[in-house]
Amino acid sequence: MPEVRVILKDQPFHIELVEQLSDAHLQYEKQNEDFQLWGQ
Numbered sequence: 001m002p003e004v005r006v007i008l009k010d011q012p013f014h015i016e017l018v019e020q021l022s023d024a025h026l027q028y029e030k031q032n033e034d035f036q037l038w039g040q
Contacts, residue, residue, distance in 0.1 A: 004018045021029070029035055 005015060008015060
């Protein structure tokens with residue numbers, strides 16, 4: 001996923017690891033009241 005690094009290079013993010021979330025992991029993360037997808 002090197003394209004993610006290119007897209008985010010000018011954003012205030014420190015990227016150490018980029019990995020795709022499984023559907024189960026995404027559903028788990030959505031339970032957090034502060035959850036939001038970046039850029040949406």
